[in-house]
């Protein structure tokens with residue numbers, strides 16, 4: 134079985150991720166680099182493990198998390214679908230069983246809120262992990278020099294996010310996204326303006342895993 138470490142060390146993966154990050158940087162979007170991929174990989178694995186996933190599917194969730202944004206090497210539009218096909222090609226070239234690679238392809242192809250749905254356990258864990266990564270370190274340094282009015286809402290929300298973490302509360306059977314926002318930089322309403330569709334997808338993803346999605350912002354339970 135191909136493991137997450139094999140994927141991280143693969144020369145083709147490294148090259149494609151480098152180009153993906155270059156494109157995202159050129160577009161001025163928030164960071165989608167190895168930092169984001171590694172966090173999503175870790176959290177997707179943790180979520181599935183806590184929900185009782187078997188070790189092989191947990192490892193597949195880690196791989197899906199690491200590769201989920203490689204479609205940004207082609208174009209930001211439809212990056213989920215293009216990345217899914219790229220990942221399938223890479224993973225089968227590395228020797229992964231066709232069915233496992235196809236399962237990861239499906240998860241990546243469904244991770245974006247514009248067209249995706251939680252169609253499997255791996256997809257659900259990936260969606261929850263990806264949407265949870267909101268953090269000020271994702272804002273480009275040139276954006277932080279702009280005034281608040283000129284900064285785009287994604288940057289403002291990310292810049293305001295002091296802490297963000299997703300975890301499974303097994304006792305309560307809840308998947309909790311806990312965010313600390315500096316409300317001097319962005320209001321909770323700003324957060325909802327761009328994250329409403331994402332939070333709805335998270336709720337569906339938690340539902341697929343047989344759990345309840347809970348959003349906590351600055352200590353208050355909101356959904």
Ligand SMILES: [Fe+2]
Pocket residue numbers: 201202212213244245
């Ligand atoms: Fe994405």
Ligand SMILES: [Fe+2]
Pocket residue numbers: 165169173201202263
């Ligand atoms: Fe992502």
